[in-house]
Each structure stands twice: as C-alpha cells, then as structure tokens.
Amino acid sequence: MAEMEDCEGVIATERYGSQESWKYLLKDGRMKRQKDAADGRLAGNSISGVFKSVFLPQGYPESVSEDYLQYQLWDTVQAFSSSLSGTLATQASLRGVGVGNQEATVAAATITWLLRGMCTNDLRSFLSACFSNHFLPLFSDGTGMLGRILFAWLKGNKLDSEAKKWRLFADILNDVAMFMEIAAPHFPPFFTLIVCIAGIFKSIVGVAGGATRAALTVHQARRNNMADISAKDGSQETLVNLAGLLISLALIPLVTDNPLLTFILFFLFTVLHLFANYKAVRSVVMGTLNEARLSIVFHRYLLHGQLLSPVEANQKEPVFLSLGRTVPIKLGVRLGDIVQExxxxxxAxxxxxKPYLIGIKNGTVCVCLGSDASVRDEIMAACxxxxxxxxxxxxxxxxxxxxxxxxxxxxxxxxxQSxxxxxxVFHTFLKELDQAxxxxxxxxxxxxEWRVEWSKKRS
Known part of the structure; x- marks a missing residue:
C-alpha cells in the first residue's frame, strides 16, 4: 500500500473527525482529491452523512459524551409516544368544552388544532377564542403561572443535583396531566377544576423538563457545544413530532366518540412513554458526584474497599424520587443552625x-462551610x-x-470521632476517585450559599 501511494504521489491526507478520510494525489502535474479506499466505515454513504449532519451535533461522536446516542434513541421513543398521548388528550379536551356533538365535528376540530402546530401551553387560549367557556383559560393559565413560579422557587436548586430523578418525575407528571385531561369530559361538574389542576401539573413539567434537559445537555457537551447539541435535539424532536402528527391524523377518526379505545391507546402509549423515559435516564452516565452517587461510591468503599467506576455507580443510582424516611443532610447552612452558644x-x-463545621440538630446533619473551602473540602464534608x-x-x-x-x-x-x-480514609478515597x-x-x-468564618481557637 505504501509503494502504491508513493507511485500515485500522495502529498496530503485529511480526516473529518472519525467519519471519513481523504487523500490528495499529485498526478500528471495536477492535484486530485479522493476518498481513502482503506476507510470503509462510511464510504459512499452520502444519505447517512447528510442525516448525521442535520440531526447530530458537529463532530459526533467525539464532541458528545459516550452515552449520547443511547439516551437520544430512548428520548426519541418517549417523545413519539408522548406526542400520540398528547393527541388523545387534546381531542378529549376539545370534546369537554363542547366542540359539537357529532363525530365529524370533533375530528375536524382536532385535526385543525394539530395542523396549526400550537404548543400545549396555548391550548386554553385556543379554546377561549373558539368557545364561550371564558373562565377556563383564565383559571388554567393563572394557576399554571403560579405553579411554575412556586415550583422553580422551591425545587429549582434540586434540578441540577438530581437531574435524572426530576427528568423522570416530569414525564410521569406529564402523563398524569394528560390522563386528567382525557378523563375530565366524563366529569362535567368538575371539568374546569380538573383541567386547571392538569394545567398546574403541566406548568411544573415545563420547568422541570426544560431545566433537567439543560443539565443533561451540559453533561453531554464535550467541546463547549451546548448550543449545537440543544439545537440538534430540537431538530430531532421536530422530526419525531412530525411523524407523530402523521400517525395522529389517522388515529383521530378511530378514537373520536370512542372513550374505551381512547383509554386503551392512552394506556399503551403511556406505558411505552414511561418505559422509554426510564431507559433514557438509566443510560446517562455522569462522572460528577451528587449526593446519591457519592453515597453509593463512598459506602461501597468503606464496606469492601472497592471504588466503583462512574458506569457502575450510575447503574446503582436511584432514578425515582424517594418517599422513604431518612436522616436529612443540609449542606451550606448558617452557623446558627449548628451552634447556639x-x-x-x-x-464543633x-x-x-478542616474548613467546615458539622453538627447534628433535631435529627438533621448540618454542614457549615468556611469561606476558604475548596471543592475537595466540599466532597470531604459531604462524605x-x-x-x-x-x-x-x-x-x-x-x-x-x-x-x-x-x-x-x-x-x-x-x-x-467522625x-x-x-x-x-478520605485522602486515599479521593486519590482513587481521580484514578477511576x-x-x-x-x-x-x-x-x-452560606459561607462562614470562625475563630480557629480550639479547646
């Protein structure tokens, strides 16, 4: 091969990431560029190349985390099933506010709604413009706005540290909200109340889902390419929603005026949606320590002297919000939360x-952090x-x-004593963390955010 290249006069070679390689030949006094025949991975597959350039981040797979493709595949499945479930919820909401009494009228209204391409949050405004139930959008939008603000205030700081849990929680809550919208027309006296509660749930979904998606994008970005990954994720979602729209157009006439079939299909789509979401968050492998991963790794180290890798720890990390009772830990509290005299x-x-203080107050482990504490001090305090x-x-x-x-x-x-x-144990543990x-x-x-300076005098 080397002799052949010498006789052909190879003067340069180039590669587009890991996807394809080319060489420049000097022949008869002219320079010619051709694909390297030895590189057969994507040779001649122009359709695949165009698809990747449109829907995958530039430089894929080197520019993203190793778990990117598996996560996106499951995310695509969940988005498709969620799109179909949303169609059923939209159709039920339209019936609930009195869109005609005949099958054709309901089907036509739902198809018109889908073709308009409006987002879910605009559903109440659309209904308000078409029908006389003026208080529905007022209550639903108002309660949704308040729910969004309150949730961001109460749980906003948890969305980074527990992105997997809140991502899955958002999708479960979204399915609950859609089920309420489908069931609401069957309870006319409580229709407005049910739809308003569903609106609150969907507003929480909007905050939790959007914020945790941003956190996962930070994890996936390997070349400061968050914007590119986010944009390509939007393209993937648009393609999936388009496919869902086409399926929905055939689905609507079948489910119109057929509540039993609506509930059966919704149940099937919901099961698929939840399963795909579970597999998606399970596929994420984060190498940054949060409380759950640090607890798993540190306790395994103390018990068996074995340090789990990021892949092993992420497989053991719980992805559902815990309802069980445990001893709470508060990090970065005020000095007064630990010391009263x-x-x-x-x-203490x-x-x-160390540049931190620890105390046990009212069954809670509280950590007060010094202003000069480093990240490694924070890990030590958490351990x-x-x-x-x-x-x-x-x-x-x-x-x-x-x-x-x-x-x-x-x-x-x-x-x-602690x-x-x-x-x-900590310094050896920290060294092995780096090695893993x-x-x-x-x-x-x-x-x-509390940081404290205290007198270093000790008894």
Missing amino acids: PGELQL LKNNS QALCLRAVLHDDSSLSGALKQLSNTKDPWELVS HKMINQ KWHTDRTLLDWN
Whole structure:
C-alpha cells in the first residue's frame, strides 16, 4: 500500500473527525482529491452523512459524551409516544368544552388544532377564542403561572443535583396531566377544576423538563457545544413530532366518540412513554458526584474497599424520587443552625482542623462551610455527613469504622470521632476517585450559599 501511494504521489491526507478520510494525489502535474479506499466505515454513504449532519451535533461522536446516542434513541421513543398521548388528550379536551356533538365535528376540530402546530401551553387560549367557556383559560393559565413560579422557587436548586430523578418525575407528571385531561369530559361538574389542576401539573413539567434537559445537555457537551447539541435535539424532536402528527391524523377518526379505545391507546402509549423515559435516564452516565452517587461510591468503599467506576455507580443510582424516611443532610447552612452558644462552637472544633463545621440538630446533619473551602473540602464534608447519616439511621450494613461510631451516643462526641475517621480514609478515597476518572474539580452536591468564618481557637 505504501509503494502504491508513493507511485500515485500522495502529498496530503485529511480526516473529518472519525467519519471519513481523504487523500490528495499529485498526478500528471495536477492535484486530485479522493476518498481513502482503506476507510470503509462510511464510504459512499452520502444519505447517512447528510442525516448525521442535520440531526447530530458537529463532530459526533467525539464532541458528545459516550452515552449520547443511547439516551437520544430512548428520548426519541418517549417523545413519539408522548406526542400520540398528547393527541388523545387534546381531542378529549376539545370534546369537554363542547366542540359539537357529532363525530365529524370533533375530528375536524382536532385535526385543525394539530395542523396549526400550537404548543400545549396555548391550548386554553385556543379554546377561549373558539368557545364561550371564558373562565377556563383564565383559571388554567393563572394557576399554571403560579405553579411554575412556586415550583422553580422551591425545587429549582434540586434540578441540577438530581437531574435524572426530576427528568423522570416530569414525564410521569406529564402523563398524569394528560390522563386528567382525557378523563375530565366524563366529569362535567368538575371539568374546569380538573383541567386547571392538569394545567398546574403541566406548568411544573415545563420547568422541570426544560431545566433537567439543560443539565443533561451540559453533561453531554464535550467541546463547549451546548448550543449545537440543544439545537440538534430540537431538530430531532421536530422530526419525531412530525411523524407523530402523521400517525395522529389517522388515529383521530378511530378514537373520536370512542372513550374505551381512547383509554386503551392512552394506556399503551403511556406505558411505552414511561418505559422509554426510564431507559433514557438509566443510560446517562455522569462522572460528577451528587449526593446519591457519592453515597453509593463512598459506602461501597468503606464496606469492601472497592471504588466503583462512574458506569457502575450510575447503574446503582436511584432514578425515582424517594418517599422513604431518612436522616436529612443540609449542606451550606448558617452557623446558627449548628451552634447556639460559644461552648458548642468549641465542641464543633474538637479534633477538627478542616474548613467546615458539622453538627447534628433535631435529627438533621448540618454542614457549615468556611469561606476558604475548596471543592475537595466540599466532597470531604459531604462524605463525613453521609457517615453520620448512616450511623443515625442505624444502617445494618455499617462497616467496621462506622460500627465504632454507632457506639457513641452523645451527638458532639459522635461528630468529634467522625473527624478522626474521615481523616484516616478520605485522602486515599479521593486519590482513587481521580484514578477511576471521577470529576473532583466540580460537584453537583446541593450546597446552599452560606459561607462562614470562625475563630480557629480550639479547646
């Protein structure tokens, strides 16, 4: 091959990412460019190349995370099933506000609605313009706006640290809202109330879904190409919605005036939607530590001396919001949440030379962070808080070091002993985190913004 290239006069070669390679030949005094015959991966497949350039980020697959393709495939399935479920909900809402009494009228109105291409949030305004139920859009839009503001205020800081959980929660809530819209026409006295509650749910879905999608885009971007990934995701979603629209046009005449078939199809689409969403968030492998992943990795390390890789830890990470009772951890609290008198400050500083304070108040592990604390100090503080939570929770799987801590009943003495324990294990643990390719220069731990400076004098 080398002799052939020499005789053909190869003067340069070039490659488009990992997709294709070309060479420049000098022949008869002229330069000619041709595809490298040895590169057979995508040779001659122009349709595939155009499809990738339209719907995938530039530089794919090197420009995105390794889990990008698997996530997007499942995300496409869930978007398609959600589009069909939305059609059924739209058709039911139109019937509920009195769009005619004949099958053709309902079908025509729904098809017109779909072809207009309006978003779900505009449904109430559309109905208001067409029908006499003026209070429906007023209540629904108003309650939806309030719900959006309240949810962003209460849970906005959780959407980064627990993106997987809130992503799945948003999709489940969206299915609940669509089910309420489908069921609402069968309860005429409560139609407005049901639709308003569904509107609140959908407003929460808008906040949680949009914010967590942005967080996942940050994870997927490998070349500061968030905007490109987001734009291509929009193109993929538009293509899926177009396919859903075509299927919906054939589906509407079948379900019109047939509530049983509507509920059956909605159930099937919802099952597919939830399954695809579960597989999508399960496919995401984040190398940044949040509370759940750090807890899994650190406790496995204490129990077995084994450090889980990002892939292994993400497989074990829960993706559903927990309703079980556990000892809460508050990171970045005010000093007054830990210390109420000078003597308690001295107790908090016992055996502690770290830029953070830990205390146990009212069954909650509280961490007060110093203004000079680094990211690694934050990880250390979170690990110590997780140890204290495991001891307070009376976890039956405690390791030897934690079992010794469990024998201590006084809260401040427990904190003091935990400082000694964390000093023994953390630096080795942190070194192995780096070796396992975990990101230790940043975290997704849910720290509040309080930073404190205190007297370094200790008893």
